[in-house]
Amino acid sequence: MSDTITATLPLRRWQGGKATYHLVSFTGDEAEALAGHALLQKLEFGRQRGFGSVKVTAAIGDTTWKTSVFPQDKQTTWILLVSKKVMKAQNLAPGDQIAVSVSPV
Template sequence: MNPALVRFAAPLQIWTNEAENSSVGFVILPAEAAEQVAGHELVRRLELGKRRGFGSVKVTATIGDSTWDTSVFPQKGRESWFMAVKVAVRRAEGIEEGHLVEVELELH
């Protein structure tokens, strides 16, 4: 099976945990991209007979010149998915909170 490609643009968001003095950058997949990922996850679950941890889907993500292996996760209580964007990628690509990020996901 060839990996499926999903492309989308979404604003970078930052969640800050002040108690631990840390933050996480992430994007929320728009509806069309979320549907593609959800369909892929369903097919994989039927093939394997089980879900991956938290219902996640393994991906190879690309933003600009940065490519890395990660996972996308379903948002609890919502019809969407989210993906963390590592600090190293944010720095390398010069992206900050609110910037529109062009993302390509290769679904595994």
């Protein structure tokens, strides 16, 4: 499966115990597609990646990077972390609606 998943999502700020993170959350059909890819990986390789993650190539605007998405809520939500470097390159701030795409690799 190498389908690109695209959505317009709000950029959120999450304050952890030791750091602040910026992220977007895939839900609905997009989350189902990512969960399906994770299942295919598990069936093909006989195990899951760390935390059940899926390797992806992500893109926001003209910035592309390799990363992973992580499942939440029994795979009904998938989280993509957005680095400060990407936020600066694309002039993003928490609360912005951003067009983001991920392609499982």
